[in-house]
Amino acid sequence: MAENTKNVASNRKAYHEYFIEDKYEAGIVLVGTEVKSIRQGKVNLKDSYVNIKDGEAYVLNMHISPYEQGNIYNVDPLRPRKLLLNKREIRKLLGLATLKGYSLIPLSLYLKNGLVKMELAVAKGKKNYDKRQDLAKKDAERRIQRQDD
Incomplete structure (x- = not known):
């Protein structure tokens, strides 16, 4: 990401659950109060995924908390949001x-030049033994780092 970007939310669990094959940047269609909520960092990407329907991409299960001062202008926090690709x-x-075995998953949500952008990835799900191998590798690296210090 460039200098003028601010990371708002990231899906750290995605790197544990999936092999990331390819990454894309997409804009996202939002309502005004959602943008204000995102600027405050009140967004959750944990269980979200991207679905393509009728030639348009939508992000589903992305939770954006309602804006406190939004009153009647707030919308459903889990509504499907269109991606601009x-x-x-x-x-x-x-x-x-x-x-x-491939899925489309959001990796992060960030502000770039004042616009909300999403980084999404084409990912392949990991098996349990793959996850255990990754954990063992990280554990070994940590032990080596401790011995060097």
Whole structure:
């Protein structure tokens, strides 16, 4: 990410649960009170995923908490939100997502030049033994670091 970006939320669990194959940047369609809530950092990407329907990409299960001063202008915190991608990118993502075992998952949400952007990834789910291998590798690296200090 460039200098003029501010990371608002990230899906750290995604790197544990998936092998990340490819990354994309997408804009996101929001209502005014959602933007204010995101600027305050009240967003959760934990169980969210991207679905492509009728040639358009949507992010589902992304929770944006209602803005406190928003009163009647607040919307449903879990509503599907449209992602802004080129038609060519959407076709490519649809082709990759239909492959067996691949998913589209959001990695992070950030502000770039005042606009809310999402980094999404084409990812393949890890098996339990893959997760155990990663944990063992990290544990070994930690032990080596402690011995060097």
